[in-house]
Amino acid sequence: MNIIETSKLVKRYKNHTAVDRIDLDVREGEVFGLLGPNGAGKSTLIGMLVGTLKVTEGSVRVLGKDISRDSTAIKQDIGYVPQDLAFFEKLSAYDNVIYWGRLYGLEGPELKSAVQEALEFTGLWDRRKDTSENFSGGMKRRLNIACAIVHKPKLLFMDEPTVGVDPQSRNSILESIRKLNHNGTTVIYTSHYMEEVEAICDRVGIMDFGKLIAVGTIDQLVTETVKEEFATIEINNMSLQLAEAIKRIPGVTRCERNQNVLDIQVNPAIMSTIQLLEMLISKRIDIQAINVEKPTLETVFLTLTGKKLRD
Amino acid sequence: MRNIYYQFIHTLKCVFLDYKPLISKILTFSLVILVLGSAFSDMFESGLEPVTVGILNEDTGKEKIADGIIQVLEPLGTLSPKKADDKDAEDEEEEEATGAGADVSIGEWMKVYNVKNEADGRSMACDKDIDEDHQIAAMIHFDKDFSKKVMEYDAEDEDQEPISISIKTGRSSQIDATVVKCVFDTFASSLNADFAVQKHFPGKNLPQDLDLEKGYTKMEINAESTPDAMSYYAIAMLMMVLLYGAEYGCNTIADDYLGVIGERIKTTPIKRYQQYIGKMLGMIVSTTLQGIFIVLLTGLVYGANWGNNYLALLGVIISMSAASVTLGACLCMITRDGARGQSLVSLLVIACTFLAGGFIKIDMGPLKFISPNYYAQTAMFNSIYNGDTGIALQNIGILWLFVLGASVIAILMSRRKRA
Numbered sequence: 052m053n054i055i056e057t058s059k060l061v062k063r064y065k066n067h068t069a070v071d072r073i074d075l076d077v078r079e080g081e082v083f084g085l086l087g088p089n090g091a092g093k094s095t096l097i098g099m100l101v102g103t104l105k106v107t108e109g110s111v112r113v114l115g116k117d118i119s120r121d122s123t124a125i126k127q128d129i130g131y132v133p134q135d136l137a138f139f140e141k142l143s144a145y146d147n148v149i150y151w152g153r154l155y156g157l158e159g160p161e162l163k164s165a166v167q168e169a170l171e172f173t174g175l176w177d178r179r180k181d182t183s184e185n186f187s188g189g190m191k192r193r194l195n196i197a198c199a200i201v202h203k204p205k206l207l208f209m210d211e212p213t214v215g216v217d218p219q220s221r222n223s224i225l226e227s228i229r230k231l232n233h234n235g236t237t238v239i240y241t242s243h244y245m246e247e248v249e250a251i252c253d254r255v256g257i258m259d260f261g262k263l264i265a266v267g268t269i270d271q272l273v274t275e276t277v278k279e280e281f282a283t284i285e286i287n288n289m290s291l292q293l294a295e296a297i298k299r300i301p302g303v304t305r306c307e308r309n310q311n312v313l314d315i316q317v318n319p320a321i322m323s324t325i326q327l328l329e330m331l332i333s334k335r336i337d338i339q340a341i342n343v344e345k346p347t348l349e350t351v352f353l354t355l356t357g358k359k360l361r362d
Numbered sequence: 363m364r365n366i367y368y369q370f371i372h373t374l375k376c377v378f379l380d381y382k383p384l385i386s387k388i389l390t391f392s393l394v395i396l397v398l399g400s401a402f403s404d405m406f407e408s409g410l411e412p413v414t415v416g417i418l419n420e421d422t423g424k425e426k427i428a429d430g431i432i433q434v435l436e437p438l439g440t441l442s443p444k445k446a447d448d449k450d451a452e453d454e455e456e457e458e459a460t461g462a463g464a465d466v467s468i469g470e471w472m473k474v475y476n477v478k479n480e481a482d483g484r485s486m487a488c489d490k491d492i493d494e495d496h497q498i499a500a501m502i503h504f505d506k507d508f509s510k511k512v513m514e515y516d517a518e519d520e521d522q523e524p525i526s527i528s529i530k531t532g533r534s535s536q537i538d539a540t541v542v543k544c545v546f547d548t549f550a551s552s553l554n555a556d557f558a559v560q561k562h563f564p565g566k567n568l569p570q571d572l573d574l575e576k577g578y579t580k581m582e583i584n585a586e587s588t589p590d591a592m593s594y595y596a597i598a599m600l601m602m603v604l605l606y607g608a609e610y611g612c613n614t615i616a617d618d619y620l621g622v623i624g625e626r627i628k629t630t631p632i633k634r635y636q637q638y639i640g641k642m643l644g645m646i647v648s649t650t651l652q653g654i655f656i657v658l659l660t661g662l663v664y665g666a667n668w669g670n671n672y673l674a675l676l677g678v679i680i681s682m683s684a685a686s687v688t689l690g691a692c693l694c695m696i697t698r699d700g701a702r703g704q705s706l707v708s709l710l711v712i713a714c715t716f717l718a719g720g721f722i723k724i725d726m727g728p729l730k731f732i733s734p735n736y737y738a739q740t741a742m743f744n745s746i747y748n749g750d751t752g753i754a755l756q757n758i759g760i761l762w763l764f765v766l767g768a769s770v771i772a773i774l775m776s777r778r779k780r781a
Contacts, residue, residue: 141376
């Protein structure tokens with residue numbers, strides 16, 4: 052079952068189209084990663100999905116309901132972790148989570164137990180009475196998450212929840228997302244950190260210039276998108292002539308020399324990296340080291356958008 | 363209702379948990395009231411100290427016209443033939459108990475002292491070493507031929523020198539000299555008028571009682587009971603504290619509507635109006651509580667007069683708090699920027715307080731009407747010093763119109779943003 056369905060979704064600001072005819076399906080129970088460079092339209096898309104931005108054209112169904120008609124009912128079952136810290140710094144962690152719990156209609160013992168659960172889940176129960184302005188960056192991020200999960204949402208939107216945190220806190224946050232997902236929460240996750248997305252996401256959507264340019268599992272995206280192989284070869288007594296000769300071999304699409312090291316890109320449909328190496332060895336080229344790079348999501352992103360994610 | 367209540371409680375908690383700036387604000391204003399109330403106390407003194415005048419009566423004429431003049435002045439309360447310090451203590455006590463002497467009369471401004479001779483009078487007017495009880499500001503001298511000159515005076519003879527009463531001033535200040543001169547100018551004018559009437563209409567006298575009261579328009583604040591400096595500045599600074607409630611309005615809109623917390627709240631099921639009403643009520647009550655604290659502090663510690671009508675007092679404080687908070691919310695919504703809204707609020711608080719005469723007691727003319735402080739102050743002064751709840755209610759009503767106007771503008775601006 053799809054927990055989110057959009058059809059020809061458009062958001063336009065005067066002459067600028069921030070989201071351009073997006074058709075997206077997110078399945079219940081998955082962790083869906085949304086990738087894209089700055090200004091790609093990710094936040095605008097999420098804004099429409101959580102009901103804070105009006106849809107210009109198209110339709111959005113969340114949890115089986117139309118967001119333009121049943122936004123209050125939908126909001127009851129979604130959680131939102133914004134990129135910025137959005138809680139009251141003068142209040143304690145406990146009071147903050149109580150506040151957000153009440154906004155979702157929780158009261159009495161149910162509220163108290165939900166708050167305890169959320170704070171324990173994020174590892175903040177022992178510091179619950181401390182004013183949140185005194186928390187470290189990682190703790191603040193975790194409190195930001197606790198405020199969003201206190202009502203046990205079916206669908207959780209997380210907009211770059213690990214920005215500016217130390218590796219230890221990041222691992223803790225990623226671990227908690229896995230746990231949430233294991234407990235049945237569907238997660239929409241945006242991040243600039245490719246390794247995070249690779250670590251926790253079942254499927255990924257890549258956005259650029261307001262369009263959704265690719266959707267699928269990481270393996271699918273790599274297989275379907277990356278058609279070439281990448282290798283780094285270190286050669287003893289490398290000469291310019293040799294580099295030029297390798298560049299002219301059929302199937303080699305790119306060959307860049309950096310002293311004794313060559314960055315090579317080959318088209319496996321014509322010649323695989325292995326075949327290229329066999330050829331070089333047969334020509335008695337003195338190879339010192341070889342590194343064949345496995346294509347990653349970063350490679351996919353680079354191939355599709357022509358830029359690195361953090362550009 | 364439940365959501366409104368929770369927003370209300372949450373707002374109170376946010377304001378009062380951040381107690382350090384709150385205490386600092388209250389203490390600063392308490393100090394400002396003390397400083398202004400002490401520094402400008404002289405400006406609020408309504409009466410003049412009586413001027414002591416010496417009278418040297420050397421008139422030897424058998425008609426004793428000088429004595430007559432002194433006697434004529436006596437019933438008007440202008441002069442007393444007694445020495446100033448001869449006044450019976452019993453008389454003074456009686457005046458205090460009955461409130462006699464409360465009406466402003468010439469007698470309150472001038473006391474007389476019978477002088478033995480000119481040298482004695484000169485000494486009392488000019489010598490530095492003379493003790494305070496025997497100092498005079500001026501000496502009125504009736505010479506020995508005063509009666510004779512009056513009797514021989516022929517009004518038909520235009521070459522004749524006019525009859526004069528000699529007034530000699532010594533160490534007297536400009537104000538003292540003016541008081542003495544004015545009293546005798548007035549007296550001489552009335553005598554001259556009487557002579558003229560007698561001349562043209564023999565047997566006809568001037569009316570004895572001239573009712574000047576009817577010529578005056580009663581002002582909103584009764585001249586009989588005006589605030590002293592401490593009470594005035596307690597009220598003026600209370601208004602300033604309440605107007606600073608605009609900061610809460612501005613900050614809350616900046617954070618909870620325009621800011622990241624606002625964006626997050628929009629993803630929750632709470633209705634916007636529930637959030638707005640709850641927050642506004644919380645901020646109004648927070649501001650009102652600060653106002654009540656200032657009232658209690660200045661009333662109990664500085665002895666500021668807050669009157670007896672506590673309901674009206676509370677009404678003004680609540681109304682002014684509501685006006686301030688909605689003004690802040692409106693400014694933030696117009697500027698769409700918390701920092702800019704905040705700067706504007708800081709400027710407006712100073713400007714509105716100044717225009718309403720909060721720093722210096724001056725009338726700024728029509729400009730004062732743009733300041734909400736003016737309406738709140740007018741309501742409060744009339745409630746405390748005039749007992750006029752009608753004017754107080756009228757001004758409270760204006761404040762609520764202000765609240766309505768600011769709210770409408772804020773809502774229109776919020777709709778513009780959403781569009």
